[in-house]
Amino acid sequence: QITLKESGPTVVKPTQTLTLTCIFSGFSLTTSGVGVGWIRQPPGKALEWLALIYWDDDKRYSPSLKTRLTVTWDTSKNEVALTMTNMDPVDTATYYCAHTHSNGDAFDMWGQGTRVTVSS
Amino acid sequence: QSALTQPASVSGSPGQSITISCTGTSSDIGDYNYVSWYQQHPGKAPKLIIYQVSSRPSGISIRFSGSKSGNTASLTISGLQAEDEADYYCSSFRSSNSVIFGGGTKLTVL
Numbered sequence: 407q408i409t410l411k412e413s414g415p416t417v418v419k420p421t422q423t424l425t426l427t428c429i430f431s432g433f434s435l436t437t438s439g440v441g442v443g444w445i446r447q448p449p450g451k452a453l454e455w456l457a458l459i460y461w462d463d464d465k466r467y468s469p470s471l472k473t474r475l476t477v478t479w480d481t482s483k484n485e486v487a488l489t490m491t492n493m494d495p496v497d498t499a500t501y502y503c504a505h506t507h508s509n510g511d512a513f514d515m516w517g518q519g520t521r522v523t524v525s526s
Numbered sequence: 527q528s529a530l531t532q533p534a535s536v537s538g539s540p541g542q543s544i545t546i547s548c549t550g551t552s553s554d555i556g557d558y559n560y561v562s563w564y565q566q567h568p569g570k571a572p573k574l575i576i577y578q579v580s581s582r583p584s585g586i587s588i589r590f591s592g593s594k595s596g597n598t599a600s601l602t603i604s605g606l607q608a609e610d611e612a613d614y615y616c617s618s619f620r621s622s623n624s625v626i627f628g629g630g631t632k633l634t635v636l
Contacts, residue, residue, distance in 0.1 A: 443625070445572075452529060453564070453572065453615050455625040469622050502571060510560030511625050512577035512617070519571055 408432035410517035428503030439508035446499040530628035548616030556597040560619035
């Protein structure tokens, strides 16, 4: 059974750096074709794709946020981290991590999401 | 980057069929068969219901079907049920080696 769970701060100040962690189980990120993605959703708004890391360490980023994002994988643990620099109130959102596997970057399992508020 | 275009809302009565469109460009939907659809109930995480244009994950009802023509993908829900009332999002792989979502469609079951 695949599970994912996001963790991190609930509040960050403007200009600070946000680091979120996705702890997963039920799959291995060493398996060919497997990936973990990050998606966010501002309150009352649409989903926005942020980043994706694949089993072979291929990393992809949203073109509009690329300069602010870094996704990493702790190979000793089942953990993927997302770092977003220079946080702004418009970055207030629920952040999700999700699993994909050789299905055209479709996310078939999602974490419950973690709400992040950017406020001074 | 611009989101894929979806109608803000659609509605239908129980038992009816509805279709939600998702319009992109030749850099995403038009050039790749990597269109997905997600269902999201209030306060819940999205759930994958269609991938690679028309494939259904295990456990998803056959009432949900997907298709694509040119730069537009479509999700059809037949035999509408009250539980189908939710927000629906399309997504596509894009030539910039990224993924793009649609703006979302709110489905109301009358």
